[in-house]
Amino acid sequence: MGIIRLIPTENYNKETTFVFNTSLFTSEDKLYLAPMQNLTSLFFRQAYERFFPQTIDYAVSPFISVCSNGVDAKSIKFDDVRPQANLGAMPVIPQILGNNPEQIVETCKIIEQMGYREVNLNMGCPKKDIVSRKRGSGLLREKELVEKIIDSILNQTHLLLSLKVRLGVKEDKDLETLLPVINAYPIKNVTIHPRRAIDFYEGKANEDLFEYYAKQIKHTIIYNGDIFTVEDFTRLKTRFPHITNWMIGRGVVRNPFLAGEIRGIFFDKQILKPYVMELKQNFISSLYRENETLVLNKMKEFSKYICQGMNIDATPFLHSTSLQEITTLFETCL
Numbered sequence: 001m002g003i004i005r006l007i008p009t010e011n012y013n014k015e016t017t018f019v020f021n022t023s024l025f026t027s028e029d030k031l032y033l034a035p036m037q038n039l040t041s042l043f044f045r046q047a048y049e050r051f052f053p054q055t056i057d058y059a060v061s062p063f064i065s066v067c068s069n070g071v072d073a074k075s076i077k078f079d080d081v082r083p084q085a086n087l088g089a090m091p092v093i094p095q096i097l098g099n100n101p102e103q104i105v106e107t108c109k110i111i112e113q114m115g116y117r118e119v120n121l122n123m124g125c126p127k128k129d130i131v132s133r134k135r136g137s138g139l140l141r142e143k144e145l146v147e148k149i150i151d152s153i154l155n156q157t158h159l160l161l162s163l164k165v166r167l168g169v170k171e172d173k174d175l176e177t178l179l180p181v182i183n184a185y186p187i188k189n190v191t192i193h194p195r196r197a198i199d200f201y202e203g204k205a206n207e208d209l210f211e212y213y214a215k216q217i218k219h220t221i222i223y224n225g226d227i228f229t230v231e232d233f234t235r236l237k238t239r240f241p242h243i244t245n246w247m248i249g250r251g252v253v254r255n256p257f258l259a260g261e262i263r264g265i266f267f268d269k270q271i272l273k274p275y276v277m278e279l280k281q282n283f284i285s286s287l288y289r290e291n292e293t294l295v296l297n298k299m300k301e302f303s304k305y306i307c308q309g310m311n312i313d314a315t316p317f318l319h320s321t322s323l324q325e326i327t328t329l330f331e332t333c334l
Helices: 044-052 076-081 101-113 136-141 143-156 176-184 207-216 230-239 252-254 258-263 269-288 290-312 323-333
Strands: 001-007 030-032 056-061 095-097 118-123 158-166 189-196 218-222 243-246 265-267
Touching: 001 269, 030 290, 044 076, 044 269, 056 207, 095 101, 101 158, 118 136, 118 143, 118 218, 118 323, 136 158, 136 176, 143 158, 143 176, 158 176, 176 189, 176 207, 176 243, 207 218, 207 230, 207 243, 230 252, 230 258, 243 252, 252 290, 258 265, 265 323, 269 323
Parallel strands: 030 056, 030 243, 095 118, 118 158, 158 189, 189 218, 218 243
Antiparallel strands: 001 265
């Protein structure tokens, strides 16, 4: 895999040809892979690190759901973050989603026993069925419950705790009611996606409110939302020069070269085909534990993003009715 680093220089020489890296990414900046359920799981992280090594610093795992029927360390819900399975993948931070402090602690203890030092609490998932059950973004309106969850994790485990939040559910400033709680505890960092839950991923991320909350929260802040190009990153870095942690999700699924481009690392475009084929094979390999419909739907979701990045019509992929049909499309169209 050829890698070209484009390094900015201050020593201009008219007789020397060089290329500037127009990105403002520095050695202090870190890139995080966003948790996207069914998309940025282990199979994606392994393939991505293999073809685009050392471009993403950390990944936050798709959420581990904490349910009311108890916690079992042998459950398949932990398979995505089992350390032995993640060898060769980018460093991962397990994320949990739930609202029962006792069961959340039990889940965190299992994560701790695996050797992890940090857990991320999902307070940002915008899906209606999750929000309605006071999970994900639904926690943003539950100040006392959030405080109990945070207090329980930090006092009953040795884990560091990070948070991923949105601005609110229907109101722009639900998050404001949580500021005293968030600032009262030693939170490692807070990832802010500046949208409300009802916005899902529509409309423009509210950068003004991100700036407001980044000033109000005393902890390290990670920016998340609408980084699809190097120009997007450069504009945000120019506006928020004090932010050194950046989370990218849809942008890097759509354009796998993006993380490298932001860092000034450019990969041979010919690796795109083998990268996509490896992901296709990873989807198919998951059939041993998932039914065909579920795998088909995951492949449709992935194809929606990669087709956008490649300027290909995603309609045939989205209308596929079988794994054979969509697999053929992967092999012939991508």
